[in-house]
Amino acid sequence: MIMSKIRKLLSGNEAIAMGAYHAGVRVATAYPGTPSTEILENLSKFKDLYAEWSTNEKVAMEVGLGACYAGVRTMVSMKHVGLNVAADPFMAAATTGVHGGLVVVSADDPGIHSSQGEQDNRHFARLGRVPMIEPADSQEAYDFIAAAYEMSERFDTPVLFRITTRVAHSKSVVEIDMGADRAERNKYFHHHVEKYVMLPGHARLRVPHMHRRMAELTELAEVTSLNQLIEGDGQTGIITSGVSYEYAREVFQTASFLKLGLIYPLPPHLIQRFAGQVKKLFVIEELDPFLEDTIRAMGIHVEGKKHVPRFGELNTGAVRHAATKAEIMSPAAAASEPVTLGNLPGRPPLLCAGCPHAGAFFVLSTIGKRSKVLDAAGRSEKESGLIITGDIGCYTLATYPPLRAMDTTACMGASIGQAIGLVKAGVTSKVAAVIGDSTFMHSGITGLIDAVYNDANIAVIILDNGTTAMTGHQDHPGSGKSAQGAAAQKVDIAKVVEGAGVKNLQVVDAFDIKSVRSAIRSALGGGHLSVVIVRGKCAIINKVRKNRRQVDRDTCNDCGVCLMIGCPAIRKKDGKVDIEAGACMGDECGICQQLCPRKAIGTDGKAG
Amino acid sequence: MSNHQHKQDILMVGVGGQGIVLASDILGDAALDMGLDVKKTDTLGMAQRGGSVTSHLRIGQKVWSPLINAPEADILLAFEKLEAARWVGFLRSGGTAVINNLAIPPLSISLGTQVYPEDAAVLGSFRSVTEKVHLVNGTDRVAGLGDIRTLNIFMLGYLSRILPMEITDVQWEKSIARHLPAKILDLNKRAFKAGREAADGVNI
Numbered sequence: 083m084i085m086s087k088i089r090k091l092l093s094g095n096e097a098i099a100m101g102a103y104h105a106g107v108r109v110a111t112a113y114p115g116t117p118s119t120e121i122l123e124n125l126s127k128f129k130d131l132y133a134e135w136s137t138n139e140k141v142a143m144e145v146g147l148g149a150c151y152a153g154v155r156t157m158v159s160m161k162h163v164g165l166n167v168a169a170d171p172f173m174a175a176a177t178t179g180v181h182g183g184l185v186v187v188s189a190d191d192p193g194i195h196s197s198q199g200e201q202d203n204r205h206f207a208r209l210g211r212v213p214m215i216e217p218a219d220s221q222e223a224y225d226f227i228a229a230a231y232e233m234s235e236r237f238d239t240p241v242l243f244r245i246t247t248r249v250a251h252s253k254s255v256v257e258i259d260m261g262a263d264r265a266e267r268n269k270y271f272h273h274h275v276e277k278y279v280m281l282p283g284h285a286r287l288r289v290p291h292m293h294r295r296m297a298e299l300t301e302l303a304e305v306t307s308l309n310q311l312i313e314g315d316g317q318t319g320i321i322t323s324g325v326s327y328e329y330a331r332e333v334f335q336t337a338s339f340l341k342l343g344l345i346y347p348l349p350p351h352l353i354q355r356f357a358g359q360v361k362k363l364f365v366i367e368e369l370d371p372f373l374e375d376t377i378r379a380m381g382i383h384v385e386g387k388k389h390v391p392r393f394g395e396l397n398t399g400a401v402r403h404a405a406t407k408a409e410i411m412s413p414a415a416a417a418s419e420p421v422t423l424g425n426l427p428g429r430p431p432l433l434c435a436g437c438p439h440a441g442a443f444f445v446l447s448t449i450g451k452r453s454k455v456l457d458a459a460g461r462s463e464k465e466s467g468l469i470i471t472g473d474i475g476c477y478t479l480a481t482y483p484p485l486r487a488m489d490t491t492a493c494m495g496a497s498i499g500q501a502i503g504l505v506k507a508g509v510t511s512k513v514a515a516v517i518g519d520s521t522f523m524h525s526g527i528t529g530l531i532d533a534v535y536n537d538a539n540i541a542v543i544i545l546d547n548g549t550t551a552m553t554g555h556q557d558h559p560g561s562g563k564s565a566q567g568a569a570a571q572k573v574d575i576a577k578v579v580e581g582a583g584v585k586n587l588q589v590v591d592a593f594d595i596k597s598v599r600s601a602i603r604s605a606l607g608g609g610h611l612s613v614v615i616v617r618g619k620c621a622i623i624n625k626v627r628k629n630r631r632q633v634d635r636d637t638c639n640d641c642g643v644c645l646m647i648g649c650p651a652i653r654k655k656d657g658k659v660d661i662e663a664g665a666c667m668g669d670e671c672g673i674c675q676q677l678c679p680r681k682a683i684g685t686d687g688k689a690g
Numbered sequence: 691m692s693n694h695q696h697k698q699d700i701l702m703v704g705v706g707g708q709g710i711v712l713a714s715d716i717l718g719d720a721a722l723d724m725g726l727d728v729k730k731t732d733t734l735g736m737a738q739r740g741g742s743v744t745s746h747l748r749i750g751q752k753v754w755s756p757l758i759n760a761p762e763a764d765i766l767l768a769f770e771k772l773e774a775a776r777w778v779g780f781l782r783s784g785g786t787a788v789i790n791n792l793a794i795p796p797l798s799i800s801l802g803t804q805v806y807p808e809d810a811a812v813l814g815s816f817r818s819v820t821e822k823v824h825l826v827n828g829t830d831r832v833a834g835l836g837d838i839r840t841l842n843i844f845m846l847g848y849l850s851r852i853l854p855m856e857i858t859d860v861q862w863e864k865s866i867a868r869h870l871p872a873k874i875l876d877l878n879k880r881a882f883k884a885g886r887e888a889a890d891g892v893n894i
Binding site for chain 2: 090195248251253254255325328329332397398420421422423425426429430431432434483484642645650652653654
């Protein structure tokens with residue numbers, strides 16, 4: 083075979099997709115979630131494999147499990163909290179094992195760049211008794227994927243492939259083997275009820291296998307090239323993995339390193355030997371003391387989290403600081419303190435100009451005297467007249483001023499269940515649950531069915547912009563297009579709602595403020611479960627810009643009502659309200675024109 | 691890390707929509723083609739919605755960490771003044787700051803809850819770190835060329851005069867062409883040239 087290698091700058095996610103493709107992956111599934119989204123986006127470009135946006139991570143894992151049972155190599159990718167959703171089928175996969183290789187990519191988000199929480203998914207490896215591989219840069223992301231598939235098939239196990247935001251989204255140089263073998267594998271399902279039907283009696287037979295494979299994998303860990311020994315001067319020995327290795331390698335010029343690529347199970351003999359070669363053993367890892375605790379349980383003296391932060395991301399500065407505290411580096415080598423300029427205005431992300439969510443949130447923010455009850459920090463001892471349970475998507479940004487129209491956000495789909503809980507607990511306020519279309523498909527439907535069944539007096543507001551906007555406009559069951567660009571049947575949210583038994587359903591145009599207001603008011607006042615679908619195209623997808631709005635300076639008295647929409651196109655310039663022409667959506671939106679009490683906003687600078 | 695000819699840490703900062711990630715992609719590819727090691731990391735996700743954007747770009751013979759440590763950036767390329775101020779702490783003593791003379795006030799300014807910093811305070815904070823502070827009228831200059839969206843390429847043109855490592859003209863052109871559609875290539879080439887001229891003092 084002719085080997086052709088090229089060098090490219092790739093993100094970790096791009097490298098994983100390329101590595102999976104070259105390893106012969108035939109089925110790839112995912113639900114979008116930062117920082118994992120680009121893995122499936124890149125895989126879906128290859129037409130000789132099947133890639134899908136699944137309804138949620140649980141379904142993605144189940145589709146992946148079925149595909150690997152058919153003997154093909156399969157990749158399932160998700161963000162850290164996605165694995166919580168997929169935990170049930172993941173644990174099942176850990177028990178049944180695989181036929182074709184199954185690699186599950188879990189993208190952790192230390193520092194919470196774009197998530198609802200921070201969690202260390204390395205614990206899932208121990209929980210599921212499955213191996214876990216962690217790359218440190220894009221080259222390893224590419225190379226380790228092939229090793230992960232071999233491991234999965236050899237040991238009859240799913241393999242967890244753990245990345246973090248910094249590996250997923252950093253670009254580094256990758257040498258790609260363009261001549262990689264993508265040979266078709268045998269596609270067949272072999273009937274094997276003791277392996278695939280997890281009746282208690284069968285599952286009991288699988289458990290010893292899981293323990294046996296971990297023992298065998300521990301032996302492999304002692305010799306695998308995924309783990310690397312780098313000799314230094316014998317003073318300090320660093321055990322590390324993932325991007326922490328890159329930071330540590332830059333900081334410690336002369337230390338010895340045991341860099342782990344297979345982070346579960348760990349190799350006890352290798353670590354013993356390494357400990358014997360150095361004077362002081364130090365573990366550098368982000369988040370929990372996962373490596374450290376395991377090594378300490380081997381009876382080896384090691385330091386780590388006593389000095390290294392337990393939360394957030396590391397960087398070279400943090401590693402230097404920890405090393406200084408641990409007295410393995412002199413303070414002189416530590417960097418000087420940076421200059422800072424105090425009291426700078428923040429720049430929180432905003433709903434876009436022309437966002438179809440803005441009108442509904444403006445309406446919600448004006449109900450129940452919320453603006454009077456809530457203090458600047460969004461707190462109050464008493465209830466306002468309206469409690470708004472929120473969900474996960476762009477619309478979570480409506481929490482920020484000036485809208486301040488969200489009281490809770492927990493996890494995907496939680497808005498509806500939380501709203502049910504609040505009314506069943508007996509709050510006196512009205513309760514509205516706000517959820518986006520993709521999130522509704524993901525896990526809002528089961529909550530809605532609960533509300534129907536248990537007769538919950540809540541208003542559910544479904545913001546339908548036809549896409550999964552926050553993560554970069556991925557398609558979903560309601561969008562009419564597949565991950566690979568084919569036409570797909572649209573799952574009609576209104577029919578789903580009606581089919582679930584909701585009697586009060588209204589569908590309104592997101593940019594018709596009067597209709598939105600009257601629909602939300604009637605949904606809140608009805609005394610029973612009501613659903614409002616607020617429909618409007620995402621402003622980033624809708625490219626039409628006609629008749630951009632202007633302020634008629636003769637009529638405007640700068641009352642500031644339009645500023646309360648939170649539209650980034652509307653600002654005060656030298657104390658005067660002004661609409662930035664380049665940013666305004668024009669006719670496709672027009673919300674500010676409808677709200678202006680003095681009719682000072684129009685298309686030609688004259689009264690609207 | 692003492693030899694700045696062989697290692698450059700470049701921090702690009704600005705506001706979502708200014709083309710910062712694209713600019714750092716273009717420079718990253720150009721440096722890679724010149725045979726150098728490159729690592730870059732951008733803020734993505736929620737920050738895309740009009741939030742502040744940063745791109746860390748590290749170029750050298752061998753780069754480990756994808757993140758620039760504060761205060762070790764050799765160059766801070768700021769597309770907006772408030773964002774420049776936010777990241778001043780990353781610039782090393784004696785490093786170079788290139789600041790586009792543009793204010794994009796966040797909504798909190800319009801709502802009257804916060805105040806945009808004065809130029810003197812922003813520039814003063816930089817001057818306490820380095821003498822090499824360039825305030826550039828980039829947005830005005832590219833508006834004159836016909837499209838303010840070419841600001842990112844203008845800033846790259848300016849940067850090309852400051853970078854100590856050699857990236858050839860051919861390489862710059864190749865990398866820009868790789869990342870931009872053909873129909874806007876000429877306009878962007880003019881923006882790149884304008885950036886260079888600004889750095890050379892022709893048009894400031």
